[in-house]
Amino acid sequence: MASLLLGVTSHSDIHQIPQDHLEMELNTSQLFANLDKISIANLAQANREINEKKALDLVWKLPEVQRKAREIQRLSKGSIRVAAIVDGSPTPNEPYYSVRVFEDQPDHNTTIYWFRVLNPSGKIQVLDILENKYITLEAWKEQLKR
Numbered sequence: 001m002a003s004l005l006l007g008v009t010s011h012s013d014i015h016q017i018p019q020d021h022l023e024m025e026l027n028t029s030q031l032f033a034n035l036d037k038i039s040i041a042n043l044a045q046a047n048r049e050i051n052e053k054k055a056l057d058l059v060w061k062l063p064e065v066q067r068k069a070r071e072i073q074r075l076s077k078g079s080i081r082v083a084a085i086v087d088g089s090p091t092p093n094e095p096y097y098s099v100r101v102f103e104d105q106p107d108h109n110t111t112i113y114w115f116r117v118l119n120p121s122g123k124i125q126v127l128d129i130l131e132n133k134y135i136t137l138e139a140w141k142e143q144l145k146r
Contacts, residue, residue, distance in 0.1 A: 052086045055097035055117035058124060060084050062137075064144060065101055068112060072103060080105050082112065090119040 069082035081104045088098035096116040103110040114127035116134055126140035
């Protein structure tokens with residue numbers, strides 16, 4: 001009788017081991033499936049670099065740039081327009097776009113502002129011409145208020 005109970009117990013344990021193993025495999029495969037989704041999402045977010053057009057748009061749409069463009073156009077009675085151009089693209093040592101805002105006059109261009117658009121964050125820095133260094137957009141806006 002003892003060997004029969006042992007056999008039954010062993011037999012039921014044998015069925016449970018594969019069942020547990022199967023559940024573990026399912027859990028593992030679900031885990032890897034979710035890891036793949038998480039990894040793909042994180043990788044996509046990490047590689048979400050901005051392009052040249054986006055960098056130019058970020059600078060051009062700044063209210064301060066638009067205000068300056070309107071002011072120059074009004075004061076020149078429409079003879080001078082303000083434009084912007086990407087003057088440099090990101091490199092490993094300089095991970096930003098350089099954007100120049102300038103007066104587009106018939107016979108020459110005059111630079112008004114220099115911006116950096118950091119890649120991939122899209123944060124904007126402005127050249128402080130008095131200090132000859134780039135400052136945050138917020139610091140630049142404060143300077144304009146003075």
